[in-house]
Amino acid sequence: xxxxxxxxxxALVLAGLYGALTNRNILRMIVSFTVADAGVNLVLVAVGxxxxxxxxILDAAVxxxxxxxxxxxxxxxxxxxxxxxxxxxxxxxxxxxxxRLHATRGSLDISKFTELKW
Amino acid sequence: xxxxxxxxxxxAVLAAVFASLTLGYQPxxxxxxxxxxxxxxxxxxxxxxxxVTAIVVTYRGLDTLGEVTVLFLTSAIVGLILSTHRAxxxxxxxxxxxxxxxxxxxxRLLVPLILxxxxxxxxxxxxxxxxxxQGGAILASAALLMLLADPLHRFGHRLIAVVxxxxxxxxxxxxxxxxxWAGGFLDNRFLPLGDFGTLFSAGAIPVIYTLIGLKVxxxxxxxxxxxxxxxxx
Numbered sequence: 001x002x003x004x005x006x007x008x009x010x011a012l013v014l015a016g017l018y019g020a021l022t023n024r025n026i027l028r029m030i031v032s033f034t035v036a037d038a039g040v041n042l043v044l045v046a047v048g049x050x051x052x053x054x055x056x057i058l059d060a061a062v063x064x065x066x067x068x069x070x071x072x073x074x075x076x077x078x079x080x081x082x083x084x085x086x087x088x089x090x091x092x093x094x095x096x097x098x099x100r101l102h103a104t105r106g107s108l109d110i111s112k113f114t115e116l117k118w
Numbered sequence: 119x120x121x122x123x124x125x126x127x128x129x130a131v132l133a134a135v136f137a138s139l140t141l142g143y144q145p146x147x148x149x150x151x152x153x154x155x156x157x158x159x160x161x162x163x164x165x166x167x168x169x170v171t172a173i174v175v176t177y178r179g180l181d182t183l184g185e186v187t188v189l190f191l192t193s194a195i196v197g198l199i200l201s202t203h204r205a206x207x208x209x210x211x212x213x214x215x216x217x218x219x220x221x222x223x224x225x226r227l228l229v230p231l232i233l234x235x236x237x238x239x240x241x242x243x244x245x246x247x248x249x250x251x252q253g254g255a256i257l258a259s260a261a262l263l264m265l266l267a268d269p270l271h272r273f274g275h276r277l278i279a280v281v282x283x284x285x286x287x288x289x290x291x292x293x294x295x296x297x298x299w300a301g302g303f304l305d306n307r308f309l310p311l312g313d314f315g316t317l318f319s320a321g322a323i324p325v326i327y328t329l330i331g332l333k334v335x336x337x338x339x340x341x342x343x344x345x346x347x348x349x350x351x
Contacts, residue, residue: 002145010136014129021125050145056157056169057247059315064161071169073146073153078173082185085251085334089192092341096196099348 005046012039026101026108030094037087041080048076165311166244166320174249175323175330179304183289186333190286193337193344200348217267225267232260240331244320250327254334261339265346273343282336285329292322292329 016036020029049072056074058064102108149157156169156177166172174182217225240253264271296305306321313319 003140003143006140006143010133010140014133014136017132018125018129021128022122047143050147050149055247057245058161058167058169059245064314067157067161067169068149068154071149071157073149074156074169074173075153077170078178081170081174081249081251082181085185086188088338089189092192092196092345095345096199099345100199 002046002049002051005042005049009039009042009046012036012042015039024110026098026110029110030091030098033094034087034091037083037091041083041087044076044080044083048073161314164306164320164323165314166306166323167315168244168246168249170247171244171249171323171327172320175244175326176304176306179293179326182330183293183304186286186289186330189334189337190282193341196341197344200344221267225263229260229263232263233257236260236331236335240327241324242317243327243331244323245315245317250330251334253327253331254336255338257331257335258338258342261335261342265342269346272347273339275340275343278336278340278343282333282340285333285336289326289329289333292326296322 013036016032016034016039019032019035023029023032053070053072054061056067056071056077058067058071062070098108101113105112148154156173160166160169160172164172164176166176236253236256236259238253239248239256240250243249243253261273293304295308297303299308301307304326306323306326309321309325311319311321317324
């Protein structure tokens with residue numbers, strides 16, 4: 001199960017990067033980045049998982065004294081929570097800049113913006 | 119075509135790296151030292167049932183304050199970038215047909231329920247999966263529903279700004295209370311820890327997560343409002 005999640009996450013990262021590198025439309029590139037972002041989060045959560053254990057919530061299923069042997073690593077989950085929120089902020093910023101680019105230059109085609117090209 | 123080939127080759131190399139990582143991956147058999155500390159000490163130190171919440175709100179509370187600040191900066195920058203293009207509600211073409219009866223009544227029925235679900239998620243953040251960020255996102259989805267049902271709807275930016283600033287100030291104030299009456303900044307133990315596993319437990323964690331939920335909800339709503347108000351008329 002962990003391997004499936006790892007493979008899926010890595011595949012999403014690759015698909016997202018491929019889309020970001022080959023698409024010319026800025027909106028499509030932003031969507032590709034969010035796909036890669038989801039892949040990275042999936043890989044992080046998968047690395048924190050351990051076979052035969054349960055979520056790090058000490059309810060009726062996990063007695064407090066037995067927690068060390070019953071729960072998975074809670075740290076990657078806290079990390080991914082942060083990563084998701086920051087990823088959303090980055091996406092919103094990219095969309096706002098894309099809007100501004102389209103408003104000033106009338107195009108979302110990355111090959112039309114040659115100022116930073118070398 | 120050459121560019122696609124180069125990108126493909128680069129990603130093939132990266133895929134080889136990922137493949138070797140996946141093939142050689144062995145899941146841990148036991149918790150590492152940090153995780154072990156959290157597993158053994160969260161319940162008796164902080165009284166929180168959800169260990170992830172305890173890490174996010176208390177053990178790593180300062181990082182979460184920074185995270186909320188990043189979100190605030192994002193919403194401020196989005197508002198700033200889009201502000202010069204903001205179309206006024208009256209001047210816009212009324213080409214959009216008015217929403218039908220079903221859509222209007224349906225969204226009016228659903229918005230309070232969605233808000234209730236969001237509040238439930240962040241109030242129970244220390245007991246069940248969920249918390250301030252998830253609950254805040256659910257609150258903002260109610261704002262999104264209102265915008266989708268009526269694209270010409272205008273939110274009161276004042277209300278959003280007041281909710282956001284008040285919850286941010288209260289968040290820092292609670293952190294300072296922890297500094298004064300408990301072990302340090304954002305320490306949750308200046309309130310009684312209560313009975314383990316009940317709603318009023320884990321000291322200040324539910325209060326802090328409620329404030330985070332309100333703040334995140336207000337920030338997301340203001341981003342949505344900025345993005346929708348700049349639509350070309």
